[in-house]
Amino acid sequence: EVNQVYYISKATLKPANKNFTSIKNDFEMTFNSETDVSPCEDSDSIPTIQFSFVPIQQLQGMPRDTLVDVMGVCKSFGEVQTVTRRNTNQELKKRDIQLVDKSNAEITLTLWGTHAEKFEAIDDPVVAIKGARVSDFSGVSLSMIGSSVMHMNPELPEAHSLYGWYQNIGCKGESQNLTVRGGIGGSITGPGTVWKTLEQAKRDNLGQGDKPDYFTAKATVVAVRKEKLVYKACPTEKC
CATH class of the missing domain: 2.40.50.140 (Nucleic acid-binding proteins)
Structure with missing residues (x-):
């Protein structure tokens, strides 16, 4: 139970793998078949969950x-x-x-x-x-x-x-929206929407980096390629 204090005995103590936790402690405990956990009623002196907030x-x-x-x-x-x-x-x-x-x-x-x-x-x-x-x-x-x-x-x-x-x-x-809205079920005109013309996208070299770039544009379809209209998502069987 969150915010409940417990006595824990016979757990395994080892160096913390900080790739999988936001807690700053150097060690972590893991439970095994012999670990015993029981509620602590006198818990006023024990601090609650500690946060290290990131803006x-x-x-x-x-x-x-x-x-x-x-x-x-x-x-x-x-x-x-x-x-x-x-x-x-x-x-x-x-x-x-x-x-x-x-x-x-x-x-x-x-x-x-x-x-x-x-x-x-x-x-x-x-x-x-x-x-x-x-x-x-x-x-x-x-x-x-x-x-x-x-x-x-x-x-x-x-x-x-x-x-x-x-x-x-x-x-x-207004605030800066770090998450780009849009796509399936999303709104293309929500807060943080980045509007660009296709010329601006080309001039800014969007899509050339290691990560994708996102922007919103309003354009008119002038041609549709007829060759290779579709392709197989996976060329091998059972993939």
Whole structure:
């Protein structure tokens, strides 16, 4: 249970693999068949979950799959969607929410499973995430994973300050959207949309780098190639 304090004995202590955690500790514990866990009732002296928040604006320069702690105001959220995992055909529930913070940047956070189904955003809640994963999908985005922990309206000084900022300043101005909207089921005219002419895209050498570039254009189709209209997605059997 989140925020519950426990006594843990007979666990294995080893150096932490910091590629898979946002916690700054040098060691981690793993459970085995002999590990014993029991609730601690006298827990007033034990600190709660510690966060090391990263401003949303700084997520642009972070490598893919980095785990970060992020806090933002939920300014909008989408409906629950059902997607199918390719390798197992398992159906998953997901929901995208939009977070903004004092760095005047916003980003899409994807919730999965129970978090997606039970999420409620009333009166612009402050959302704190421990261990969200950075993705380069559609620009920069965040996703919760199995080890991520989400807190709604946490009792933190930073949360109260952020909420006050949003109510007085943030909700009235424009912010930089790090996640490009559009594609299937998306809006091409949401906040952060980058409009360019085809000439501008060519002049700016878009699409020439290691990562894809995204922009929105309004154009007229003048010709459709007739040769090789379709091609096989996979030339070999059972791939």
